[in-house]
Amino acid sequence: KQEVTQxxxxxxxxxxxxxxxxxxxxxxxxxxxxxxxxxxGKGLTSLLLIQSSQREQxxxxxxxxxxxxxxxxxxxIAASQPGDSATYLCAVRPTNFGNEKLTFGTGTRLTIIP
Amino acid sequence: DAGVIQSPRHExxxxxxxxxxxxxxxxxxxxxxxxxQTMMRGLELLIYFNNNVPIDDSGMPEDRFSAxxxxxxxxxxxxxxxxxxxxxxxxxxxxxxARPEAxxxxxxxxxxx
Numbered sequence: 001k002q003e004v005t006q007x008x009x010x011x012x013x014x015x016x017x018x019x020x021x022x023x024x025x026x027x028x029x030x031x032x033x034x035x036x037x038x039x040x041g042k043g044l045t046s047l048l049l050i051q052s053s054q055r056e057q058x059x060x061x062x063x064x065x066x067x068x069x070x071x072x073x074x075x076x077i078a079a080s081q082p083g084d085s086a087t088y089l090c091a092v093r094p095t096n097f098g099n100e101k102l103t104f105g106t107g108t109r110l111t112i113i114p
Numbered sequence: 115d116a117g118v119i120q121s122p123r124h125e126x127x128x129x130x131x132x133x134x135x136x137x138x139x140x141x142x143x144x145x146x147x148x149x150x151q152t153m154m155r156g157l158e159l160l161i162y163f164n165n166n167v168p169i170d171d172s173g174m175p176e177d178r179f180s181a182x183x184x185x186x187x188x189x190x191x192x193x194x195x196x197x198x199x200x201x202x203x204x205x206x207x208x209x210x211x212a213r214p215e216a217x218x219x220x221x222x223x224x225x226x227x
Contacts, residue, residue, distance in 0.1 A: 034215060043118075043205060044218040089157070093214060100145050100209065101170055102216060104157040 002027045004092055006105035013080060014113050021075040021108045023090035028068050031093045035064050035075050038087045038107070047088075048075070052095070080112045118219035120206050126225045132194040135222045137206030138187055147216065148181055148191050149205040157205070163189065164211075196226045 003026045013019050023033070032051045036044040048064040050057045050073070056065040063076040077084055087109045091102040119138040127133050139146045147162040161171040166183045174181070178197070183189040193200055207218045 032214065036218075041223075043220040044207075044216075046215055046217060049215045091157075091216075100147070100162055100164070100214060101159055102147075106156045 002030075002092060002094065002103045004090060004103050004105040006088075006090060006108050008108060009106065010109040010111070012111040012113055015080060015082060017080050018076065018078050019080055019110070021077070021088050021110070023073040023075070023105055025071045025073075025092050025103075027094075028071050029095045030068065031095045033064075033066055033073050034091050034093070034102070035062075035073075036089045036091065038089060040086075044089065077110075082112045082114050085110055085112045118206055118208050118217055120204075120219035120222050122222060123220060124223045124225075126227065127196055129197055129226055130195045131226075132192065133196045133200075133224060133226075135191040135204050135206075135224070137189045137191070137219060139189070139206070139208030140210075140217055141187070143208035143210045143217075144186075145209045145211070145214075146183060146189050147205075147207040147209075148189070149207065149218075151203045151205060151221070160191070193224075196224075198226045201225050 005024050034049045035047045037047050038044050048057045050064050050066045061078040066073045087107045089107040091104045121136045144165050148160040149157050151157045160173045161181045163183045181191045203221045203223050205218050205221045207216045209216045
């Protein structure tokens with residue numbers, strides 16, 4: 001059974017710093033990995049989708065990397081801003097065709113201190 | 115597109131009452147998912163549909179929960195009878211096979227008292 005872990009559960013950093021969020025998964029047979037952001041009381045917003053054949057994806061100040069063989073992904077946020085404060089979740093999708101059952105991590109609550 | 119639309123946004127009901135949550139997926143998406151989020155268990159997949167057909171309902175906690183998708187643009191999640199432990203945020207999400215990237219609605223916060 002796939003298990004996804006995100007450490008740390010919470011992180012506070014001063015504005016302007018670069019930071020890395022971690023996601024690890026136990027079964028490396030994944031189709032892709034998706035990073036989401038969730039603001040308090042809101043739904044999930046997709047940030048980046050990285051396919052199993054890819055090593056990284058970039059969107060603006062965000063960069064996601066994937067090391068499938070070691071079961072790890074990182075989300076790098078450059079020049080953090082107070083607006084980046086949110087909970088960040090990663091989720092993996094299995095490889096078998098038609099199986100869309102995402103397994104989510106428990107999330108990292110990020111606070112950017114102005 | 116307006117994205118995935120869920121209603122109501124908030125629901126407060128008494129134990130034993132029937133609760134119906136509604137979802138309109140993004141037009142053209144052929145997968146629809148129902149998730150539940152709690153502090154204790156995080157995000158859990160309850161059930162998902164492909165082309166209106168339930169594919170995996172192994173996450174549905176018990177027979178009190180049922181989900182339907184009568185057409186490509188509408189789905190319901192029903193709890194009957196509701197219990198306080200059902201209190202959670204319920205999310206609907208949709209995706210398309212051509213690009214399996216899930217898009218989530220804003221959620222329905224359910225409180226059963």
